[in-house]
Every structure is written in C-alpha cells, then in structure tokens.
Amino acid sequence: MTEVSYYPGCSLHGTAREYDESIRGVADLLHIGLHELEDWTCCGASSAHCTSEELAIELAARNLAIAEKSNRELLVPCVACYSRFKAVEMELKEGSRKIRFPYQGNVPIRYSLDFFCNGTILEEVKKKRTKPLSGLKVVCYYGCLTVRPPKVTGIKEYENPQHMDHLMECLGAEPIPWSYKTDCCGASLVMTRTDIVRRLGQRILSMAKEAEADCLVTGCPMCQANLDTRQEELEKEAGERYDLPILYFTELMGLALGHKDVRKWLGRHITDPMKVLKGKGLM
Amino acid sequence: MEPTQNSFLSEVVQASGEKLQACYQCQKCSAGCPVAYAMDILPNQVIRHIQYDHRERVLSSKTIWICASCYTCSVRCPNNIDIAKIMDTLRNIAIRSGVKPGEKDIPLFHSVFLDAIKSKGRIHELSLILQFKTKTRDFLKDAALGWKMYRKGKIKLFPSKFGGGKEIQEIFNSFEKREAK
Numbered sequence A: 001m002t003e004v005s006y007y008p009g010c011s012l013h014g015t016a017r018e019y020d021e022s023i024r025g026v027a028d029l030l031h032i033g034l035h036e037l038e039d040w041t042c043c044g045a046s047s048a049h050c051t052s053e054e055l056a057i058e059l060a061a062r063n064l065a066i067a068e069k070s071n072r073e074l075l076v077p078c079v080a081c082y083s084r085f086k087a088v089e090m091e092l093k094e095g096s097r098k099i100r101f102p103y104q105g106n107v108p109i110r111y112s113l114d115f116f117c118n119g120t121i122l123e124e125v126k127k128k129r130t131k132p133l134s135g136l137k138v139v140c141y142y143g144c145l146t147v148r149p150p151k152v153t154g155i156k157e158y159e160n161p162q163h164m165d166h167l168m169e170c171l172g173a174e175p176i177p178w179s180y181k182t183d184c185c186g187a188s189l190v191m192t193r194t195d196i197v198r199r200l201g202q203r204i205l206s207m208a209k210e211a212e213a214d215c216l217v218t219g220c221p222m223c224q225a226n227l228d229t230r231q232e233e234l235e236k237e238a239g240e241r242y243d244l245p246i247l248y249f250t251e252l253m254g255l256a257l258g259h260k261d262v263r264k265w266l267g268r269h270i271t272d273p274m275k276v277l278k279g280k281g282l283m
Numbered sequence B: 001m002e003p004t005q006n007s008f009l010s011e012v013v014q015a016s017g018e019k020l021q022a023c024y025q026c027q028k029c030s031a032g033c034p035v036a037y038a039m040d041i042l043p044n045q046v047i048r049h050i051q052y053d054h055r056e057r058v059l060s061s062k063t064i065w066i067c068a069s070c071y072t073c074s075v076r077c078p079n080n081i082d083i084a085k086i087m088d089t090l091r092n093i094a095i096r097s098g099v100k101p102g103e104k105d106i107p108l109f110h111s112v113f114l115d116a117i118k119s120k121g122r123i124h125e126l127s128l129i130l131q132f133k134t135k136t137r138d139f140l141k142d143a144a145l146g147w148k149m150y151r152k153g154k155i156k157l158f159p160s161k162f163g164g165g166k167e168i169q170e171i172f173n174s175f176e177k178r179e180a181k
C-alpha cells in the first residue's frame, strides 16, 4: 500500500467535489492511502501572486511545512495549487528569500495527473480494468499550468503533451489528436472578464467538436468548471451546439475500474455525460 | 541597454530576476498570447515600454490585469525571458504604488479573494462570490447558473472550519506592513 499526503485545495471542497470524490475512489481501488493535510489553508492562488510575491510564497509554504512533518509525497489535484507549491520549491532552491515557515524543500510535490500517469500505476490500471472504455473518443485537454512553464512542471513535451493520452489508452479509450491541448481557457478571469473567457471557451469546445470527440478530459478544476458549467451560455452566444461532457480523468479511471460511485460523480456535472456514455454501452 | 539606477527598468529587472534587456522585439510573445486581442498594449510592447522607463503607461495599462498567466509567451521567447513572471512583478508594483488600474474589477477581485483567505483561511466559493458581487453590485449575473450548481451539490453552503488562523494572521500582518512602507 502506497501512502501519500493529500492537499485537496479549496475548489475540491466546492465546485470540483466530483474530482475529490473520484480521486479518493480511484486511490482506494489502487490501494493508495490518502492522508489529507491537517489544517491546510488556501495556497493563495492567482490572487496572491498577482498581489505580492512574498505573500504568495508564505501562504503556500505554510502548507508545505505541514506536509514536511511526514515523509510522504504530497498529492495535489488542483494545478493552480500545484504550481504555487512548485514556485515555493524553486524559490527555496534559488535561496534568495527567507521563508517564515520551517520548510526545507524535502517534500516531493506531485500533481495528480503526473502521479497517476506513472508506469507502475498504469500497469496496475491495465490489470484491474473491468470495463474498458472501448469506442469512447476523447480529447485530452491539459490547459496551461499542468505543462507550463516546463522549469516548474518538468514536462518535456509541453507543446504537445502525451501523458494523459497514454492514460486514456490504458483505460481502453481512444484519444484523438487535436491542436488545442494546451490552449488557455482563461479561467482566472471568469468572475471579472467573462467576455474573454467565453471567447476562449468557445474556441476550445468548437475545436473539440470538430475533432469529433465524445467528451473532453481534464485534470484542472478551473478548466472543468469553466467549460462545463458555462457551456450552455457559450452555446447560446455562439449559436452552435456543443453538448460536450467535460470529465475529470479520474472519473474515467473510476469508470474503467468499475467504481461503484461513478454515477454519483457524473451526476454532478452540468453538461450531462450520461447520454454519451450510455450510447457507448458504458453506463 | 544597461539600466540606470532607480529607473523603472532596473526596478522590474531586480524584482523579477528577468533580463528583459535581451528582448529584440521579435513579437513571438504577443503572437501566441490568447488574450492579446483584449489588451491595450501587447506583451512585446510592455517590454519595450519598460526599457524606455514608461512607468505610468505600463502600470496603468489593462494588459497587466488581462494577462491570464498562461505562460505561453514565456515558453516561446527565444531569449528565455519569462514574460508571465514580469506581468506578475508589474501587478505587484502597481498595487504597491497605488496607481489607478486600467481594469477595475480584476484587481478588486484579487483583493476580495485575499480578504477571504485572511478571514477564513480557505476559500469558501459562495461567500467569495457574494462578497465580490456586493462590491460590483451585479447580483443577477450567473444567478440561474448558481442555482443549477447548487442542485448538483456543487455549492457548499457553509465554510469549513480551519485551524492555523494565527499563522495566517501573521502572514497578512507582515504583508500589510511591507505594503505600507
């Protein structure tokens, strides 16, 4: 049994609830023990780094100092939190700043997608797969911070990443190549410049449709919320019908591994995934 | 181009750690920027303005707030200039120096967001949205969507309890002290 620390972050306690539930569900099936960090606080997200670099570093570092009390890896499902934590790690390496909390930089920080795309886990997934996602055409949408900047993420193929596509293959699904994998959906402006966000979202959804995808898969709670919950609004404005389910990769893992709660997770989506999945005989 | 002392250029170079003097205006950053169409000065022009010490022009621009921190520019710059990081530095300087921002709601949102962390330690999405809407007086936008999300169990009505409040206070106290300087 692998044991890891777990920092859910704020959105997984709210709009991204099904991401949290599906990660916990999948971890359970793969015998990975998740230990939620005690008394974790917000990583500061974009508002902190837009306002003050010091503030951003300290808000994130507080959580890393808690994580460092155990020897476990830290699993981080929200890519915004992940990116903030890695920034602290880099800051510490450069050694230019004193950090308030006793954090030494010894916590392996793992973004959920990278964590689950690891070779051993993929082998395990293939072995335990009870319901291959045959015939399900997916576009993998990585977005920004899962791959950029590479000095933070360590992803070499940041213009055309493949790891999520590979994971989808292991689940039996059919990942389609498309050129919007790493385009920005503008989620950080969702409350303030909805007009910009709509335009970026429309482009991504309409390209996914053009690629003839049955659904779009992501590991970012901001992208998911943005493309799922606003889809109807985008359709109205664009005069185009997308009807494209926006799924977390962990939900599809749960489906292929036969988790009992998949229906509950998928029931939380605003753009209903049931029709597509039923059509493929997967539900 | 060597930054003269006390210039805006040297302030940005020092705070960001980025050698933006190396920019040769190839415009690759702006070409790939997903939100360039909504900016008042393009990312490559921001760099040029900094080199020319146009402090006001840069700090009061829309651009620094519209930048979505997507890092597309940073990975494509042939001179390895981390433009996204420079945008962060510029926002930091703009807030500290109290320049009137070119975009009203975006910096307002950030300050409401940080207030929420300060008082609750974690972001409780519903409180954050209501707080922001109180300031912008725009309650109707997204109300129907909010109701739909509530019914899907995506909206938590009450914030979760959290420990560590004292540490969070300390972090914000020293931040406020620095800003007041």
Ligand code: SF4
Pocket: B022, B023, B024, B025, B026, B027, B028, B029, B030, B043, B044, B047, B076, B077, B078, B079, B080, B081, B083
């Ligand atoms: S990509 Fe780099 S060198 Fe080219 S204009 Fe932008 S900052 Fe300058």
Ligand code: SF4
Pocket: B029, B032, B033, B034, B035, B036, B043, B066, B067, B068, B069, B070, B071, B072, B073, B074, B083, B084, B087
């Ligand atoms: S980081 Fe900002 S400036 Fe650079 S490409 Fe993205 S939105 Fe444009």
